[in-house]
Amino acid sequence: MTAQVGELFAAARTDSGLLKAGLHVEQVAALAYAAAADGPLQGEERAQALRFAEHERRHAAAFETMLFALTVPVEARAGAEHLDAMLPGLRRAGRREALEQLAGLEGAAIAGHQIMGRRMRALDALRTVAAVMAGGAQHLVVLRRALGASALTKTYETGA
Amino acid sequence: MVALSRRRFLGAAGALAGALVAGCGAEEAAEAPPSDADVLAGLLRHEQALVTAPAGDTAAARAVRDQDRRHVGRLTRALSERGGAAGAPPAGDPASVPARKQQAVFVHVEALPRLSDPELRVLVMQIAASEAAHLAALRLAAGEEPVPDAFAGFTEAGAA
Numbered sequence: 442m443t444a445q446v447g448e449l450f451a452a453a454r455t456d457s458g459l460l461k462a463g464l465h466v467e468q469v470a471a472l473a474y475a476a477a478a479d480g481p482l483q484g485e486e487r488a489q490a491l492r493f494a495e496h497e498r499r500h501a502a503a504f505e506t507m508l509f510a511l512t513v514p515v516e517a518r519a520g521a522e523h524l525d526a527m528l529p530g531l532r533r534a535g536r537r538e539a540l541e542q543l544a545g546l547e548g549a550a551i552a553g554h555q556i557m558g559r560r561m562r563a564l565d566a567l568r569t570v571a572a573v574m575a576g577g578a579q580h581l582v583v584l585r586r587a588l589g590a591s592a593l594t595k596t597y598e599t600g601a
Numbered sequence: 602m603v604a605l606s607r608r609r610f611l612g613a614a615g616a617l618a619g620a621l622v623a624g625c626g627a628e629e630a631a632e633a634p635p636s637d638a639d640v641l642a643g644l645l646r647h648e649q650a651l652v653t654a655p656a657g658d659t660a661a662a663r664a665v666r667d668q669d670r671r672h673v674g675r676l677t678r679a680l681s682e683r684g685g686a687a688g689a690p691p692a693g694d695p696a697s698v699p700a701r702k703q704q705a706v707f708v709h710v711e712a713l714p715r716l717s718d719p720e721l722r723v724l725v726m727q728i729a730a731s732e733a734a735h736l737a738a739l740r741l742a743a744g745e746e747p748v749p750d751a752f753a754g755f756t757e758a759g760a761a
Contacts, residue, residue: 496751503752551730558722564714571710571726575733575753582737583747593661593738596668597675598730 445527446549450556456566457513459557463570464504466550468519469527471497473546476524476532481539486587490543493580500573507566537588544584547577551600638685640715644725645676647708649690651701661742662698665735672728679721699739703754705732710755 449462474494478487505515524531528542554574558567581600582593651669677687696704709729716722736754737747750756 493748496748499751555723555726558713558726559719564722567713567722567726568710571713571729572752572755574726574730575706575710575755576748576751578730578734579737579748579753582734582741586741592664593741594664594668594731594734596671596731597724597727598734599727600730 443545443549443552446546446553450553453560456561456563457508457511459561460504460508460511460513460566461515462553463550463557463573464501464508464515465517465519465523466546466553467497467501467504467573469523470546470550471495471501472519472521472524473497473528473531473543476528477534477539477543480532481534481536483536486536486540489583493583496576496580500576503569503573507569511563540584540587544581544588547581547584548600550574551577551581551598553600555599635715636683637716637718637721638680638683640712641676641680641683641721642685642688644709644712644728645673645680645687646691647705648672648676648728649687651705653690654696654698654701657698659742661738665702665739668731668735672731675724676728679724699736702732702736702739705729706736706753707755 446466449465450459453459453462471494474490474497478490478494482490508515528546531539531542534542551574554570554577557570561567561570577600578598581598585593648669652666652673680687706729709725709732712725713722713729716725733753740747
């Protein structure tokens with residue numbers, strides 16, 4: 442899954458391509474948190490997943506707005522088939538596996554955003570990309586704690 | 602200090618849309634752009650302030666301060682590589698730790714379009730993500746909602 446996200450960003454050759462990759466990953470992340478809330482996660486973790494799903498929808502909306510600014514139409518929207526391709530088995534996963542998959546997706550998205558930081562030409566767009574990335578880094582802290590990680594933060598958050 | 606209010610978050614990218622389409626405004630174009638060393642020097646002052654300010658003695662606070670010290674070291678090295686030199690650490694900042702951390706996220710994100718070196722942009726994104734993660738970890742340690750905003754503080758609406 443991480444590799445799949447990385448390939449999406451790596452294959453993008455233009456700003457619009459990078460933004461489309463970012464949009465797709467955020468849309469899949471919204472579906473992923475919703476799916477985790479529908480199955481593997483319970484109680485407060487389920488409630489948190491629903492909040493994070495809403496965050497991801499907002500992130501996706503920010504990417505859409507940037508694409509509109511470049512006059513790039515957004516035709517495709519990620520669906521269940523994309524979620525199943527990127528996070529196979531999430532719906533049937535146990536709690537820990539679901540949390541690990543979500544953390545992996547957040548990390549891969551952060552790494553992708555940093556590829557955008559290196560390659561985008563419209564530098565003003567990086568403020569929004571980085572605000573999305575920072576939100577993802579905060580999600581990652583919550584997921585790491587739920588997974589019992591000894592270190593919740595990293596000196597240089599690369600998503601890895 | 603860069604005055605960056607939360608409301609300046611690109612209006613869920615609305616303001617960005619204009620920037621992407623129009624490029625720099627006439628006023629901005631008339632000013633000489635800051636060098637990467639200038640931008641780094643400003644970021645370094647913020648990180649130095651995080652290290653020198655009182656932050657408590659909890660495990661979370663110690664971990665955060667250790668990572669902030671490493672940020673200072675890395676930024677100092679990057680500045681030195683570009684012919685700059687670190688100034689004296691700023692005087693104690695009376696703001697609370699979360700407020701300082703939030704400001705750190707803002708200034709790192711705001712700096713991105715002003716950095717010409719792509720690798721520096723990636724470094725600053727990694728530090729911005731780390732600062733955002735610190736904020737979430739400190740909130741968790743305080744028993745607060747760790748991620749009240751989808752964009753790490755750039756919108757006031759939060760995760761309603």
